[in-house]
Amino acid sequence: MRRRTLSLRAAAAGAVLALGIGLAAPAPTRAAAEEAGADYCHGQCRDILPPGENGNATLADILANRTLGTRPAHTSDQLGPYADLAGGYPQLTDAALGSFYDDASFGVPKDQVAATDSPRPDVTITRDKATGVPHIKGTTRSGTEFGAGYAAAQDRLWLMDLFRHVGRGELTSFAGGAAANQGLEQQFWRAAPYTEADLQSQVDRLSAAGARGAQALADAQDYVAGINAYIAKAKPGRYFPGEYDLTGHIDPITNAGTIEQFKLTDLIALASVVGALFGSGGGGEVQNALSLQAAQAKYGVTRGTEVWESFRERDDPEAVRTLHDGQSFPYAVRPAEPRGTALPDPGSVTEEPLVYDRTGSAAQGAKARRTPVRAPAGLKPLQGVYDDGVLPADLLATPRKGMSNALVVSGAHTASGHPVAVFGPQTGYFAPQLLMIEELQGPGISARGAAFAGLSLYVELGRGQDYAWSATSASQDVTDTYAVQLCEPDGSAPTKDSTSYVWHGSCLPMERLERTDSWSPTLADSTAKGSYRMRVYRTKYGPVQYRATVAGKPVAYTTLRSSYQHEADSIIGFQMLNDPGHVHDPASFQSAAQHINYTFNWFYADDRHTAYYNSGTNPVRAGGVDASLPVLAEPAYEWRGFDPDDNTADYTPPAQHPQSVDQDYYVSWNNKQAAGYDSASFGDGSVHRADLLDARVKALVRKGGVTRAALTRAMADAALTDLRGEDVLPDLLAVVRSAPLTDPAAEETVQKLEDWAADGGKRRETTPGSHTYADADAVRIMDAWWPLLVEAEFKPGLGDGLYTALTANLTVDESPSAAHGPTGGHAGSSFQYGWWSYVDKDLRAVLGEPVRGALGATYCGGGDLTACRTALLDSLERAAAEPAGQVYPGDDGCGAGDQWCADSIVQSPLGGVTDDRISWQNRPTYQQVVEFPAHR
Template sequence: MRRCRPRSLSRRVPRPRGALLMTALLALGAGMLSPPPSAAASAPATTAAATTVTAASADDYCADQCSDILPPGANGNATLAGILAHRTLGTRPKHSSDQLGPYTDLVAGYPSLTDASLAEFFNDASFGVPEDQVESVTRPREDVTITRDKKTGVPHIQGTTREGTEFGAGYAAAQDRLWLMDLFRHIGRGELTPFAGGAAGNQGLEQQFWPQAPYTEADLQAQIDRIAASGERGAQAMADSRAYLDGINAYIEKAKKGRYFPGEYVLTGHVDAITNIGTIEKFELTDMVALASVVGALFGGGGGGEVQSAIALLAAQEKYGTEKGTAVWEAFRQRNDPEAVLTLHDGESFPYAGKPENARGTALPDPGSVTAEPLVYDREGTAVKDAETPVEAPAHLRKLRNLHDDGVLPADLFAKPHGMSNALMVSGAHTASGNPVAVFGPQTGYFAPQLLMLQELQGPGISARGASFAGVGMYVQLGRGQDYAWSATSAGQDITDTYAVELCEPDGSAPTKDSSHYRNGGACEPMEKLEKRNAWKPSLADSTARGSYRMQVFRTDYGIVTHRATVDGKPVAFTSLRSTYRHEAESIIGFQMFNDPGYVTDAKSFQRAAEHVNYTFNWFYADSRDTAYFNSGSNPVRAGGVDASLPVKAEEAYEWREFDPGPNTAAYTPADEHPQSVNQDYYISWNNKQAEDYTSAGFGDGSVHRGDLLDARVKRLTERGGVTRASLTRVMAEAGVTDLRGEAVLPELLKVLRSGAVSDPAAAEAVQRLESWAAGGAQRKETKAGSRTYAHAEAIRTMDAWWPLLVEAQFAPGLGDALYDAFRAKLPLDESPSASHGATGGHAGSAFLAGWWSYVDKDLRAVLGEPVAGGLEEEFCGGGDLSACREVLLTTLTRAAATPATEVYPGDEDCEPGDQWCSDAIIHRPVGGITHPVVHWQNRPTYQQVVEFPRHR
């Protein structure tokens, strides 16, 4: 029976043109056989390993106590020959998949983990490469050396000049991630389909991203100009970026001439395999801004969605009346829930974006009047002509389309919450050594190749090792310096507001919802219309018929139009305004400081550096003496009385303070008003609420959050004392295989069920199985390593089937269909590991970020008569009657227990129906020609560090 299989690049058989197919096959006898320089000592500009970079190449105070890992491997490029060999023989380029094994093995290995055995699951993150571990040395120019180690192939870049260091960083990045970088610059420009093909997923992805940052070339250049004019550090950042781009472009030129560039360029028709005719476009500074805007949209934004919040509020008021409906909406909004887990748990308050006592300027749409702004126009497509239709491709090429039917990345990658990272830090007062211990890292999803890449940078004013997003790696963004380490989690505080701009007609006639002019300071001004026309044609790897379409958005001084409606009978356009809009690239200054050993010398200087990052991140820092935390982001200062959770009138009285629409600048909250701390006993973050009164941007941040899985464990560990790197890693790994519902909500469900006798045999058996699972830790983990069968598999299947049934039965009758659906639109019911709606699609690892767990928990405790802080205003389960509630749970549980696994886990292109383990499993989504094995689920950062510095400068 077929089980999990590696994700193919296409389920449909592409029909490449005969000539292109022949060129691809003939290329096997041409220069395309050459492996990329990152994996071959014979590549140009590479010398023998006699010249080495040793561990003493830079000051390193970690004494072998810094470790990290990033799967699947350092090498993310493959030639056409490498891709064909992978598809026919199952081989993979060297260092493309060698980190996946140790990363996965932690699932089975964490219970017995010791400091000594950490090396089985993490790599040494010391600076430099020991002489006997040097695999290759490349000198792309005289003032820089790129040394790669035998174990991982990570580039260690040593420059004698700063320009050379950055040139080497760009050169190494292109060696490892050229194709991925090219994809993302086209995503950033809203031009993915012309570059990568017209698959529906590619269209969906560019349609999700481009409206958030529909920049013209002038807009992109303006960001560069602002940075360059922002002082000495800005000028240095631009010089570093130019040198970095020079390195990328130097590699492109050499790889093109030597025919060892990524094979995807042939498969997508950009380069002819035989003649080598074709173009790999060089990178420009504006491409860096486009790339930065993608990273910012994915991981560093926050807020928005006020139109949907308003629709939910109107539904609540329709159901309960204005006063009671507003109270119910606030209860489900949970913007400052007293039971929410906090990163800063010492009681200090950081008020931001809270509920105003008397709201002013709120612009609620008239019920039923909201329509989404259309984006796509003039869609058309033509079939490939018969004369151009080739013979059937051989079997090994049928699935070789790197741009599979769903597109290169999830089509809704930018439409979902992206809190996907975690951090655990314990101060030296509670560790065995007396030095702080940190286990932290970002969760960026699982892709092949990975969106992040590892590097070490050593040069004048730069000394760091760690991860950077491919294409913007002029600095290490998350990693370690000489005597400190840092990481981040997505914070997501509210920096995006919705304005209701009044529509008008320039001739004075009555406006309609379709009007393209708006009131701005009393004048009737035209909206700026921005368009993006995209077309694509068939290629060897993408047999999609020719097609084209046009995207169109309207831009105002108050942001991009997202919806049309009426407010008090007057037509309006709702716009979205983000404080980082037009400013995504400016965070480069903060990252530059992180890499500068002359700037970051202690916790306080790190916090000052973090102030220069305008993305919404939680930053964590550890050295041999201190731990520290700082929440970054351009938090706009709102006008008094404005409710940030709802749309507001586009009038001067309700604008951000000191708002200047041209460059989109405003007054921002000062650094001392951002949540921050030094040497709290411990810190945890899993994209949870930061501090008291720091209002959560979205719904559902209440009594049950996945951050609780970390907080409870680290608190117990800290209270016992003697914390080590291994013990802190163990609690992270344990939380990473624990079902949040099973640990935090199931006990309350069982209390209700056991409040009376369970007489039905099927229900009684289901209850016993759930009790046994809960007593065993509510984990989703194999019976033994490699079994691909979960312990307590039936209990897990029952919970997966039960949750949506019980939530609907518990809340829909009381809320009514309209309000229930409105709340579901704001917060999904669940995000189990097997769900396909995770932040980066199915099989994404990250789970339990967004769901109704707090609502279920609070309601059940209320029905049980237990104390509840921040209750839901109503008791929903069984109308508040315990006996009736118990009947609701029993009825839905019985249905769930009888639901076959094939329905709970319906299967997909990777898994057979009913395969529970595979439905959860992590699958690296290919964005190129190489795939990777399916691996065990774990809810864990993609890149992760384990650090404990024994000394300080």
């Protein structure tokens, strides 16, 4: 390993600054650039991550926050600028971007240095005055990684500790047994019930992954050493997070107690949580089977399958796609003649129980039982704040996580001739954030950006010396459900309760994994005391999720995802993205993204090019297997090349993943990637929230001369738009206005909706800070009307059974105030999941307009325009009569009828310090605005 001196790097950086921002200078060689950590963005890279960088509060800080309302420095200083964009974007200019985004340049000017810390002689951590972000510079690679771990512990130690326990199914014993804590650890341990040996095997695998694997292992060891060095220093000094006092780990008087040191397997446990939240895709095949059977029960097998497929919208021709250049990337498409499909016998599906032997506050009258499954049900969001010993609702929602957006425009259409990008992950709002910002500079590492706390040995989303990258959740199908035949070792007849299964002709016992969790009263919750036991049965086809009978034979439905047991593998791809010696153009960027096995859409921009690549280990399925439905657990239907010992298989080659270079523009908001590429979710049809981005960016590109401010304005305008108001309300109004309105009340209501549509269908304040919406009554009417109109439009034709089954596959609504939606309340992210496409296609069919990829039948009014109009007007009348207090019933933080508050974003507390709520915006949590004017 080459060793580089700090003096050389500092001198080179000073030389770059001396050139001046606007001057064109000869580009240094790549080697020189890598040595210097040079910055080619010339002040045109910005980012933001609310609420603030600092996530460490001592017990005194927490008590002061609760009694005086004060907060430690840099706890919430990014929240105000982030929130203010909602009111300030219409007049935004490039010069004004600094009012809403932080400077993301490399380094810290001398007059902006707030503090420096050298936890080891070969690394310096510099904090800037504006944000407190750690800028970590090492003279050795080991020192850089040590500093990264040390800074992570400074800013997120408690959060990192929480999530290493979540990943092990040990949260309640660590943080208390409140209901939300129980739900969180149950959700993740069911999905990834790892033993310590499982976690260690992922660590061991790195050492066998070539030179980069060995380097990643060394980097991780240094990173963990940095975390532990901070713990060792903070404990006697009593400047560790005060949550350790509140939960009884440390005595606040005597300082007795311990903070457990970190180890490499903790990083794997953390990665398993992040991967499950944001980087997986597919699954849900049992629920799909139930809705398919409901369709077949109503219409017959052939017709019912056609109707179900029309709602599935696997490759809808009207769907907005990230790649619109004519490329097709077939994957997980429906086979012409499906083979091996394992549909359950009607009424036989029961969910595998997870929790047993509840005692004390865990009991609550609950009994372990197998619950009949009639419709898929994710975990219902549970409300609460950390003061009550619980974690927030946002993390308890169903695993379907649609997150993040990206807007990237090629230099051929910008004012400067250089690409412009506005992009970032939509990871939810927490205090402190799941992400943290950092700059890493050292041998082979040169990057600034965001990384998940506890996994910040590399920047995961951010910028390098002359390029930037970001990601959105892709969620393509890398998870399958297998119907595993049950058996008894003695040859007797098996039942649904049997714990042995057939593997390649042999009867094998299931692996029984258990976790016993107990908790005692803490300062945060002085009454809770209890315990329970979690149990998961694991097979070579993955953990058991359901049991049923198929053709009369008992089976266990298991879930197998390609990244299971491989959460650590992606570290090599992130290492490459941080390496200036590796990434220098679109091809090298795509080669780095190919090493990331999480399902993400990756976007890239430098001063000349833009690029896109869809990552993930896409398994090669056996011919004829339908990836959307359960399949028989037999060799003929396994993934090709499947090895259960380490959960590996044959994967589709990089060339078959959606990818592109220099398309005129890219937009992504968790929509379809490309023609032929199945995203594994319902609802990717004619109306999707990505349409809000696509329409605006397309208009900018047609006009030309796109700037950073113009692209940011497009993002911000979409962030305040009600998708229903912009893209579905015109259909509704066309039906309602298809005949004259004779009722004055109906005319008044419709006029309000028309005025709102003419105003852009926005959910925005009358003036910034007013906490009152413009077009408030129209917004209220739409919020009340949508669930009523969907039911009035579809339920009579579909029937109760099929309607219920399909709404379980895809929730009807996800407006900002819909706390029942997949994301939960006050979460910002909205309009990802809903029946917008179905309503649009159906109403256009009723109106006689052409519809590509039409639904299997016309439902509103049975296809009769007059009857459809009557159904819509009747539901509209009921909606208009609903008072605000009913539409917005209120919660712990909002009074009934408070529309703005119902929509507002809450920084859900993951620690003892709380932050203010802000007005709703549907935008990334961490966001970059970048335009590189130069290149190495």
